[in-house]
Amino acid sequence: MKQLKINECFLSIQGESTFAGLPCVFLRLSGCPLSCSWCDTEYAKDEGEYLSFDRIVKKLLSFDVDRIEVTGGEPLAQEPTLELLQSLCDRGLAVLLETSGALDISQVDPRVHVIMDIKCPGSGMTGRMHWSNLKSLLPHHEVKFVCQDRQDYEFARKIIKDNDLSNKVTVLFSTVTGRLAPKDLVAWVLEDRLRARFQLQMHKYIWPPDQRGV
Numbered sequence: 066m067k068q069l070k071i072n073e074c075f076l077s078i079q080g081e082s083t084f085a086g087l088p089c090v091f092l093r094l095s096g097c098p099l100s101c102s103w104c105d106t107e108y109a110k111d112e113g114e115y116l117s118f119d120r121i122v123k124k125l126l127s128f129d130v131d132r133i134e135v136t137g138g139e140p141l142a143q144e145p146t147l148e149l150l151q152s153l154c155d156r157g158l159a160v161l162l163e164t165s166g167a168l169d170i171s172q173v174d175p176r177v178h179v180i181m182d183i184k185c186p187g188s189g190m191t192g193r194m195h196w197s198n199l200k201s202l203l204p205h206h207e208v209k210f211v212c213q214d215r216q217d218y219e220f221a222r223k224i225i226k227d228n229d230l231s232n233k234v235t236v237l238f239s240t241v242t243g244r245l246a247p248k249d250l251v252a253w254v255l256e257d258r259l260r261a262r263f264q265l266q267m268h269k270y271i272w273p274p275d276q277r278g279v
C-alpha cells in the first residue's frame with residue numbers, strides 16, 4: 066500500500082508565489098535531507114505519521130478547495146510523492162509543489178506548478194543544489210531566492226543572468242524573515258531593474274510568525 070509520512074494538512078491562504086492570497090490546502094510532508102540555517106519548519110524534519118494515499122486524498126478533498134500545495138520538509142525526499150502529485154493532477158486539482166532545488170524535478174508531472182528554491186550561500190546549502198534542475202524548468206514554474214544579505218542577493222543576480230532565468234520562468238525574491246529588511250532587498254532589485262517578483266511570506270503577517278498550521 067502506497068503511503069507517505071505527513072507532518073500536517075491544513076487550509077489557509079497561499080502566502081507565497083504568484084498564487085499568494087488564494088485559498089489553498091497545504092500538505093506538509095515530513096523529513097528533509099537539508100538543513101538551511103534559517104529553516105522555519107524544522108518541526109517537520111522528524112514529526113509525522115504514515116498515511117495511505119487513500120487517507121491523504123480523502124483528507125485533501127474534505128476541504129473542498131481545488132488548489133493544493135505539497136510542501137515540507139522536502140516533499141521530493143519521499144519517493145511516492147511523484148505518484149501522489151500525478152494522481153492529484155488527474156483529479157483536476159491545481160497542484161503546487163514547493164521544493165528545495167536539491168532533488169531532481171525532472172520526473173515531476175508537467176501539470177504541477179513547481180516552485181523551486183535556489184539556495185543562496187546564507188542558507189549553507191548551495192553545495193546541495195541539483196543544478197541540472199535548471200534544464201527541467203517549464204514556463205509555468207517559479208524559482209525563488211530567499212536572501213539574508215547582500216551576498217545572497219548578488220549570488221541570485223548572477224544565477225539569474227547566467228541562466229537567463231527571467232525569460233524562462235517567474236523569478237521570486239524573498240527575504241529571510243527577520244534577517245534582512247524587505248526595503249533593502251526591494252531597493253537592490255529596483256536598482257538593478259531585475260525582472261523579478263518581490264514577495265513576503267504573507268501568512269507570517271496575518272498570524273504569529275511561528276504559528277503552525279496556517
Ligand SMILES: C[S@@+](CC[C@H](N)C(=O)[O-])C[C@H]1O[C@@H](n2cnc3c(N)ncnc32)[C@H](O)[C@@H]1O
Pocket residue numbers: 097103104105106136137138139140163164165166181182209211239240241242266
Ligand atoms: C519550509 S520550505 C519547504 C519546501 C522545501 N524544503 C524548500 O526549501 O523549498 C518552504 C519555503 O519556505 C522558505 N523558508 C523557510 N524558512 C524561511 C525563513 N526563515 N524565511 C523566509 N523563507 C523561509 C523556504 O526557502 C521555502 O521556499
Ligand SMILES: Nc1nc2[nH]cc(C(=O)O)c2c(=O)[nH]1
Pocket residue numbers: 077078079080081091106136137163268279
Ligand atoms: N499560508 C502558507 N503559505 C505557504 N506557502 C508556502 C508555505 C510552505 O511552508 O511551504 C506556506 C505555509 O506554510 N503557509
Ligand code: SF4
Pocket residue numbers: 097098099100101104105106107137138139165
Ligand atoms: S530545504 Fe526546506 S525544509 Fe529543508 S531545511 Fe531548507 S527550508 Fe527547511
Ligand SMILES: [Mg+2]
Pocket residue numbers: 105106
Ligand atoms: Mg512555510
